[in-house]
Amino acid sequence: xxxxxxxxxxxxxxxxxxxxxxxxxxxxxxxxxxxxxxxxxxxxxxxxxxxxxxxxxxxxxxxxxxxxxxxxxxxxxxxxxxxxxxxxxxxxxxxxxxxxxxxxxxxxxxxxxxxxxxxxxxxxxxxxxxxxxxxxxxxxxxxxxxxxxxxxxxxxxxxxxxxxxxxxxxxxxxxxxxxxxxxxxxxxxxxxxxxxxxxxxxxxxxxxxxxxxxxxxxxxxxxxxxxxxxxxxxxxxxxxxxxxxxxxxxxxxxxxxxxxxxxxxxxxxxxxxxxxxxxxxxxxxxxxxxxxxxxxxxxxxxxxxxxxxxxxxxxxxxxxxxxxxxxxxxxxxxxxxxxxxxxxxxxxxxxxxxxxxxxxxxxxxxxxxxxxxxxxxxxxxxxxxxxxxxxxxxxxxxxxxxxxxxxxxxxxxxxxxxxxxxxxxxxxxxxxxxxxxxxxxxxxxxxxxxxxxxxxxxxxxxxxxxxxxxxxxxxxxxxxxxxxxxxxxxxxxxxxxxxxxxxxxxxxxxxxxxxxxxxxxxxxxxxxxxxxxxxxxxxxxxxxxxx
Numbered sequence: 001x002x003x004x005x006x007x008x009x010x011x012x013x014x015x016x017x018x019x020x021x022x023x024x025x026x027x028x029x030x031x032x033x034x035x036x037x038x039x040x041x042x043x044x045x046x047x048x049x050x051x052x053x054x055x056x057x058x059x060x061x062x063x064x065x066x067x068x069x070x071x072x073x074x075x076x077x078x079x080x081x082x083x084x085x086x087x088x089x090x091x092x093x094x095x096x097x098x099x100x101x102x103x104x105x106x107x108x109x110x111x112x113x114x115x116x117x118x119x120x121x122x123x124x125x126x127x128x129x130x131x132x133x134x135x136x137x138x139x140x141x142x143x144x145x146x147x148x149x150x151x152x153x154x155x156x157x158x159x160x161x162x163x164x165x166x167x168x169x170x171x172x173x174x175x176x177x178x179x180x181x182x183x184x185x186x187x188x189x190x191x192x193x194x195x196x197x198x199x200x201x202x203x204x205x206x207x208x209x210x211x212x213x214x215x216x217x218x219x220x221x222x223x224x225x226x227x228x229x230x231x232x233x234x235x236x237x238x239x240x241x242x243x244x245x246x247x248x249x250x251x252x253x254x255x256x257x258x259x260x261x262x263x264x265x266x267x268x269x270x271x272x273x274x275x276x277x278x279x280x281x282x283x284x285x286x287x288x289x290x291x292x293x294x295x296x297x298x299x300x301x302x303x304x305x306x307x308x309x310x311x312x313x314x315x316x317x318x319x320x321x322x323x324x325x326x327x328x329x330x331x332x333x334x335x336x337x338x339x340x341x342x343x344x345x346x347x348x349x350x351x352x353x354x355x356x357x358x359x360x361x362x363x364x365x366x367x368x369x370x371x372x373x374x375x376x377x378x379x380x381x382x383x384x385x386x387x388x389x390x391x392x393x394x395x396x397x398x399x400x401x402x403x404x405x406x407x408x409x410x411x412x413x414x415x416x417x418x419x420x421x422x423x424x425x426x427x428x429x430x431x432x433x434x435x436x437x438x439x440x441x442x443x444x445x446x447x448x449x450x451x452x453x454x455x456x457x458x459x460x461x462x463x464x465x466x467x468x469x470x471x472x473x474x475x476x477x478x479x480x481x482x483x484x485x486x487x488x489x490x491x492x493x494x495x496x497x498x499x500x501x502x503x504x505x506x507x508x509x510x511x512x513x514x515x516x517x518x519x520x521x522x523x524x525x526x527x528x529x530x531x532x533x534x535x536x537x538x539x540x541x542x543x544x545x546x547x
Contacts (some may be wrong), residue, residue: 024166024174031192033176037154037164045165046150048143050184053088057208063087063210066235066244072325073227076100080229083244087210088144094245100323101340102355109247115416117307118355119377120251125416137201138176139189143167160187163417176308185211195220195328208236211495222334253383254383258348264391266347268301268393270386271365272520283440284516286386286393287365288374291345293318297371300363301384301393303437303526305375306417310357316340322358329360349395351378376417380528386437388520389538398529407525407536410487414528421533423514424485425496426455430511433486437524439515442484448511449498456481456498465495475501486514487522487535 028035065084071077072283078099085092094107105116113125143150149168153176156164162178169175169483178188185204191197197220201213214231257264267289286301295318301309312335315322322336329335341354354377363370378384383396412435413420419435428449449456463480477498484494495517521541525534 021039024168029195029209030196031173032189033153033166034156034164037156038156039154040152042152042163044150044165047152047165047179047184051179051186054184055212056415058208063236064240065207066211066233066238066240067231068233069229069231071099071100071227071229074326078371078460083240085240085245088141090141092245101353102145102323102338105349106246107245107247109245112247114247116248116250117377117417119254119308121377121417122248122250123245123376123380123414123417126413139167139175139186142169142175143177145169154519155181161185166471186213195222203230205234207234210236215349222326224334227325230454250380254351255378256350256352256380257395257397262397263348264347264395266349266393266395268391269368269386270391270393272388272391279357284388285365285438285510287368287370287422288346288393290372290374292341292343293320298365298368299372299374300370301371301386301437302375303379303435304418305509307375308354308356308377309359309373310339310341310356311361311371312336313360315356316433327359335360346374346378346395349382376414376528379526380414382418383529384526385451386519386524386526387538388516388522388524389540396525398527401525401527403525403527403534404523404536407534408488410533410535412528412531412533414531419526419528419533420510421486421514423511424483426482427456428452432510434510434513435519436513436515437519439513439517441513441515441517442494443513443515444496445477445510445512446499446500446501447509449500459493461493462495477497484518487516487533489521489535489537490540491518 020092024032026032027037063086064083065087067082067084069080071080071378076099080095080097082096083094090108090111092108092110094105094106094109097103102118104118105122107114114122115125116122142148143165147170148184148378149166151166153164153166155161157177160178163181164180165177167175167176167177172261173192175189175191177186178190179185180187183204186201188201189199191199197218200217201215203212203215204211212231212234214234216229218227218497219225268287270286273283287298288301290299291297297314310320312322320339320341323338324336325338326334327337336360337358339356339358342352344354345349356372361371381398383398383401385394385396387394410421413431420432421435423433424430425444425448428448444456456479458480460480461478462477477500479496479498480494481494481496484491484496493505496512521538523536523538525536527534
């Protein structure tokens, strides 16, 4: 992505976040509360207490629950099984959902959240990037979360006679819960967004002193996106075993190397472009050649893509079956967002039955059309080397990989498929910098910037870059750092870009981004299986200003 496009993306992101926040005071808008709310004298806590009493959480604070049911959505059918160790936010649980050809799992064990994606990769999930859990217990959990701004807006008579509670979540859309005035039960939830999602809950049944809806319906106003689930079995007070809540291992054999070839030279091109504005910058993106149904195509290797992505139109061209849910492109046209590739070939390495997200991609690099992204599902099952000097990518069988003797092992925390590393800016340390093979420069996020202003003072050249690229009212600015330390290497007078506004980063507890401006000085080996990235200095490193 060119520099200008990245700046535009940041500006759009800020604008969207501010618009959503502003709409909280505009009833009837897509990001605002429902229209027709009247004030009430009852207090918020009374409404929440009535709900707790109605569903039985007050009497059964620690009761277990094993729930099974059926799903009908996007023209597909499926089943689910939820196991709960308790009925409150923070309690352990394990959820398994199968819909058509896709199966995924998620849960929490002794406070540790985790997720197993549709390709069978299991990954722990921290609080670095918030997860959106859209079931009834998820909404109740967000209402109980003291970090969220929760207020009672009043009462409404249509579409249901209910009290309306607004929950403003950091980093996620606000939602509005409709608590039935007579029963205290949750009848409806509306989630803000350009395509407003509406959840309705009915057919409440009492079992073992606990009452919950046996029918849930979700819609965004488009019938092809409707999601309908029904409970078929609900058992409370069940004695749970360790296996009921255990974190499942990743599926074996997701990536298969050719027999007798533990190392593969992947058909690739690390496209390097130079850019000068005030000072020199390098843009370097790794592209790899893949084959699907006999057709060769180019994809971006992206360390921060938590799955696999393919262009929707190309998926259609090569004969892949496409599935919902559906999303809208920038022209308002709806398109399916999921598919399965029976065989994905990467230079002789094979991945079978690969679940991919579909998006409308319009990326070109020279004569190359970039039709997708290779992300976590590949990186988690192979050791991958990016050589920025020779413009190549190699893959190694993790079971037989030996790191280069002069490489520096650097710990990496994989959070929901995204790599985070520790870095030092001046005299300040941060443990949550994204390691991004697609970012052309180092970025400092608002939380780190506000906590360490002295270490972000411009050493001189940042001002000139900012003057040429940003307006005086911009939320982004360039700064020349006194130093940046990562992987045991200290670079002096390092150019970085600081985002000062926190509006678009609420709920994202990251410090910033280490991009290919830094990575280009090394042969970089991603060993996600061992939570390590190896940095092997290359010829560019020897000429750089570091110590």
